[in-house]
Amino acid sequence: MLVGIKNASKLTGISIIACCAVLICTMFVNFYFDVRLIENEITSELSMIFYHAQVSTVKVVCLVSGGCMLLTAVVMLLFYIKHYIDTHKKELGILKALGYSNLKIAKSFWVFGISAFIGTAIGYAGAFLIMPRFYALQNEDKLLPEIAINFHPSILFYFVLLPTVCFSALSVCYAWYKLKKPVLLLLKDHLQTAAKTPHHRIEKNRELPFVEDLKRNTLKSKKALVFFIIFASFCFSAMTQMSFSMKDLSSEMMGVMMLVIGLVLAFTTLFLAITTVISGNTKTIAMMRVFGYSQKECCRAILGGYRPMSYIGFVIGTGYQYGLLRLMVDIVFKDFEDVPVYKFDVPVMLVSLVCFITIYEILMYVYSEKIKKISVKEIMIE
Amino acid sequence: MIKAEDIIKSYGNGESRFQVLKGISLDIEDNDFVVILGASGSGKSTFLNIISGLERPDSGKVFYDGKDITALSDNEVTSFRKENVGFIFQQYYLLPNMSVDQNVKMGADLADNKDYKTIIEAVGLGEKLHKYPSELSGGEQQRVSIARALAKRPKVLFLDEPTGALDEQTGRQILDYICKLQKEYDFTIILVTHNLNIAKMADTVIKMNSGKISEIYTNETKKTAYEIGW
Ligand SMILES: Nc1ncnc2c1ncn2[C@@H]1O[C@H](COP(=O)(O)OP(=O)(O)OP(=O)(O)O)[C@@H](O)[C@H]1O
Ligand SMILES: [Mg+2]
Numbered sequence: 001m002l003v004g005i006k007n008a009s010k011l012t013g014i015s016i017i018a019c020c021a022v023l024i025c026t027m028f029v030n031f032y033f034d035v036r037l038i039e040n041e042i043t044s045e046l047s048m049i050f051y052h053a054q055v056s057t058v059k060v061v062c063l064v065s066g067g068c069m070l071l072t073a074v075v076m077l078l079f080y081i082k083h084y085i086d087t088h089k090k091e092l093g094i095l096k097a098l099g100y101s102n103l104k105i106a107k108s109f110w111v112f113g114i115s116a117f118i119g120t121a122i123g124y125a126g127a128f129l130i131m132p133r134f135y136a137l138q139n140e141d142k143l144l145p146e147i148a149i150n151f152h153p154s155i156l157f158y159f160v161l162l163p164t165v166c167f168s169a170l171s172v173c174y175a176w177y178k179l180k181k182p183v184l185l186l187l188k189d190h191l192q193t194a195a196k197t198p199h200h201r202i203e204k205n206r207e208l209p210f211v212e213d214l215k216r217n218t219l220k221s222k223k224a225l226v227f228f229i230i231f232a233s234f235c236f237s238a239m240t241q242m243s244f245s246m247k248d249l250s251s252e253m254m255g256v257m258m259l260v261i262g263l264v265l266a267f268t269t270l271f272l273a274i275t276t277v278i279s280g281n282t283k284t285i286a287m288m289r290v291f292g293y294s295q296k297e298c299c300r301a302i303l304g305g306y307r308p309m310s311y312i313g314f315v316i317g318t319g320y321q322y323g324l325l326r327l328m329v330d331i332v333f334k335d336f337e338d339v340p341v342y343k344f345d346v347p348v349m350l351v352s353l354v355c356f357i358t359i360y361e362i363l364m365y366v367y368s369e370k371i372k373k374i375s376v377k378e379i380m381i382e
Numbered sequence: 383m384i385k386a387e388d389i390i391k392s393y394g395n396g397e398s399r400f401q402v403l404k405g406i407s408l409d410i411e412d413n414d415f416v417v418i419l420g421a422s423g424s425g426k427s428t429f430l431n432i433i434s435g436l437e438r439p440d441s442g443k444v445f446y447d448g449k450d451i452t453a454l455s456d457n458e459v460t461s462f463r464k465e466n467v468g469f470i471f472q473q474y475y476l477l478p479n480m481s482v483d484q485n486v487k488m489g490a491d492l493a494d495n496k497d498y499k500t501i502i503e504a505v506g507l508g509e510k511l512h513k514y515p516s517e518l519s520g521g522e523q524q525r526v527s528i529a530r531a532l533a534k535r536p537k538v539l540f541l542d543e544p545t546g547a548l549d550e551q552t553g554r555q556i557l558d559y560i561c562k563l564q565k566e567y568d569f570t571i572i573l574v575t576h577n578l579n580i581a582k583m584a585d586t587v588i589k590m591n592s593g594k595i596s597e598i599y600t601n602e603t604k605k606t607a608y609e610i611g612w
Contacts, residue, residue, distance in 0.1 A: 188516050210484065210491040217479050287475050290436060291534065292464025292492055294457065372456070376436050379475050 003084070003108040011115035013272045014076050014167075018119030019126070020261045021069035022159045025062050026127035027134050029159075032058040033152050034135075041145045050143040060328060065261070072231060072269070077112060077167060078174055079224040083276060085178050092179065093186030106176035113168025120160040137253050211293075214301040218281065219309075228273040229306045230313035236266035236356055237317030238324075244348045245325060274367055277302060285371055286378035299368040307360075314356055318349055384410040384538065384570070386433055389442035391425075402428045403439070404593040410586070412537075415564065415571045415604070417581045420590035426574040427542055429590070433572070434467050434540045435459045464492050468536030468569075472543040474527045476515040482526050483511045489534035498533040504566075505529045505559055521552035528556065532563055539564075541573040545580070557583060 035054060042048050085092060095105055128149075135147050179186075208216075219226060239262020243255040278285075285298050293301075322344055329342045391403040402425045410416055420426050431437040433444050435451050443450050451462055468489070476485050482502065490498035502508055505525040515523050524544060531539060541560075545553030557580065564571055573580065581587045582605050589597040 210487045213484050213487070214477075214480070217484075221479050283475070284477055287477065288488070289460060290463070290469055291489060292460050292462070292467075294460055294464075377431070380471075380473075 003111055005111055005114070011077070011080055011112060013268045014073050014080070014115045015119035015122075016264060016268045017069050017073045017076065018116050018163065019123035020264055021066050021073070022120045022123030022163075023126050023130075024257070024261065025066040026124050026155055026159055027131060028058045028062050029155055030127065030131065030149070030152060031135060031138060031147070033155075034147050034150055035144070037150070038145050038147060047143050054138060054144075056331065057328075060331075064324065069265070072265070073116070073167075074170070075224065075227065076269075076272070077116075077170065079228075081109065081112065081171055081174050082178060082224075083280075085175065087280075089186045093183050096179070096183045096186065102176055102179045106172050106179055109171040109175035110168040112171040113164050113166075116167035117160070117164040120163050124156065124160050134253070211297055211301045214284070215305040218277070218302055219305040222276070222280065225273045225277055226306070226309050228269045229309045230316070232266045232270035232273065233310040233313030233356065233360075234317040234320070235262050235269070236359075237314040237352060238262065238321040239265070239317075240352045240355070241318060241345065241348050242321040242325065244352075245321070245342070245345045270363065273306075274303070274363065277306070278367060278370065282374055283379055285374050286376050289374065289376045290379065295368060295372045298371055299364070302371070303364060303367065307364075310356075310360055314353065383412055383445075383447060384408075384433060385445040387443045387445070389429065389432055389439045389444070391428055391432060391437075391439050402593055403432070405442070406593075406595055408588065408595065408598075410570060410572065413564070413568055413570055415561070415583070415585045416573065416588060417584035417586070418572065418574045418588045418590060419576070419578070419581055422576070423592075424590045425593045426590055430540055430542055430572065430574050434469065434538070435463050464534075466537045468531030468534055468539045470524070470527050470531050470539065470541040470544045472546040474515070474520075474523045474547075476523055476526055476530075478515055481512045481514055482507055482518070485515070485526055486529045486533050489530040489532070493533070493535040495533050495535060498529070501529045501533050501563075504563065521548050521556065524548060524552075524556055525559070528559060528563075532567065535567070536569055538570040538572065541571065543575055544573065545575070545577070 032055065035051065039051065042051055092105060096102070131149055135149060139147055239258050243258035243262065246255050246258065281302050285302060288298050288301070289295075325342055386406055386408045389403050389406040390401065392399055392401045394400050406429060418426050418429065428437070432439050435444070435454075438452060443452050445451070446462075446466065451459060454462060477488065480488070483499075486498050486502055490496075499508075499511075502511065505528055507522060507525055507529065510518065510522065515526065518526065524547075528544075539560075544560075545556055548556065560571065561583065573584070575581070582601065584601060585604060586598065586600050588595055
């Protein structure tokens with residue numbers, strides 16, 4: 001096997017996200033199936049309205065959170081594979097030079113699908129643990145008849161088995177696509193990125209100081225990381241604000257769940273992004289230290305560029321949660337008479353922003369200490 | 383002036399502990415061209431790393447104009463390197479995502495050197511300003527690393543087998559560049575090599591043998607690489 005389980009273990013980020021997504025979706029979809037079974041038993045008009053509200057909530061929540069996380073997990077997977085191929089270019093190039101076919105190498109990438117299996121399986125099992133409480137809360141006011149928990153095999157298939165197979169297949173295909181390059185391109189450092197960059201663009205930035213130049217270059221060289229940073233702060237901002245603003249619109253449990261999932265997603269992606277930024281630039285940092293650039297300058301060049309991105313993510317998240325809650329109030333609860341008015345919650349936004357800035361800066365500090373520990377001899381290790 | 387006093391350095395722990403440098407003392411004059419010769423594993427690179435402030439000795443001191451750099455904190459050593467030293471390695475270690483211009487600017491910015499382009503011209507890469515390291519030959523890459531090191535106007539230039547990865551002719555060219563530039567910019571050169579021919583180009587030759595200095599001599603008449611004719 002060319003790509004081992006050990007490499008796949010680096011994909012815990014995907015497992016965590018898959019786990020969250022499946023946890024929520026299983027819970028809601030299972031509820032949806034079970035609640036549909038009792039549709040005929042509903043008699044009063046009020047119950048019917050409540051029933052429809054519940055069904056719409058399920059749809060919105062599943063589509064929004066499930067879709068969002070599925071997208072992230074896929075992007076993360078592709079990113080990991082690309083990162084893996086980039087960092088193992090030489091080995092893979094040598095294998096190809098020795099005569100291994102692309103397909104033969106690519107096939108071993110199926111193990112990356114295991115991360116999806118672990119995540120979805122845990123999420124699925126977790127959902128069944130929380131389900132009794134969830135069902136009780138959804139029907140707290142006893143507006144609907146008793147809802148029993150049933151096992152639906154199709155959910156197991158669609159949320160656990162299918163994602164595993166799809167992720168494995170996607171890994172193999174993407175790896176195969178990425179490996180299609182000529183052997184020399186794999187063996188030689190960065191030849192492709194170098195050839196792709198148009199020269200007139202460099203011309204424009206020519207007079208920037210080196211640290212600024214490097215900052216831009218770091219940002220540009222891994223665009224997926226920019227996405228992850230934006231996504232992390234987006235999750236943080238949207239989910240924390242939503243969980244507090246939603247108190248009046250939904251159960252407390254929903255709020256807590258949102259909060260936990262938001263934080264998990266935010267930290268997983270942020271952690272993934274920063275560690276890859278640093279590990280991808282260890283040699284650069286070591287070389288800068290050899291030449292006498294201070295720790296602060298190294299941090300500024302390598303991590304500094306992501307700060308504005310994280311603020312952009314925060315702003316988008318704030319707008320997103322506002323829009324989503326508006327939508328929920330307008331659509332889901334439109335038949336209710338006493339829907340609480342929903343307004344944009346400025347204090348919550350400010351608290352969330354302050355927390356965000358604090359956490360982000362603490363993380364940056366922790367990582368700048370890590371950068372400090374990078375030995376200047378790191379460059380001499382090939 | 384650089385002064386090393388009784389440098390001792392070991393690697394490993396317990397049973398496998400191994401003394402690489404066994405007490406090295408040495409004086410190096412300003413603007414000297416020093417070559418350190420020795421067999422593989424004799425501790426040349428380790429010694430170079432220690433006197434250049436990349437690594438700390440277990441005991442012993444390194445003085446630059448009377449200032450002990452082994453007593454400095456990590457941040458202070460970093461800023462010492464910024465002010466004083468330049469490096470050229472066998473493996474070049476250029477930043478692969480940055481163009482020739484940007485790589486050299488990495489050194490130039492540290493010394494606030496605005497006309498670093500003349501140095502790129504001087505090493506003959508004026509035409510390749512916007513090329514990336516992967517688009518250059520080995521000799522050209524090494525010239526970029528020379529330009530990068532010189533652009534920061536070092537007082538001392540450290541070279542660890544700078545021509546090790548190059549063919550003879552390119553290696554000769556590189557060394558002649560460095561000698562020419564030394565006359566122009568005035569700096570001390572400390573160069574580590576296996577190559578006896580390179581030693582003929584030096585002012586001072588230091589021979590190392592399993593962690594100790596076995597011989598020091600000065601060349602009365604220094605030769606250029608072409609005069610030696612290797
Ligand atoms: N980081 C390290 N950890 C353990 N041992 C080391 C380390 N660095 C060097 N050594 C050991 O120290 C000894 C001297 O190494 P050094 O690199 O200084 O030799 P050298 O004279 O430069 O050899 P070469 O000419 O092959 O480059 C070697 O035996 C090496 O194994
Ligand atoms: Mg060596």
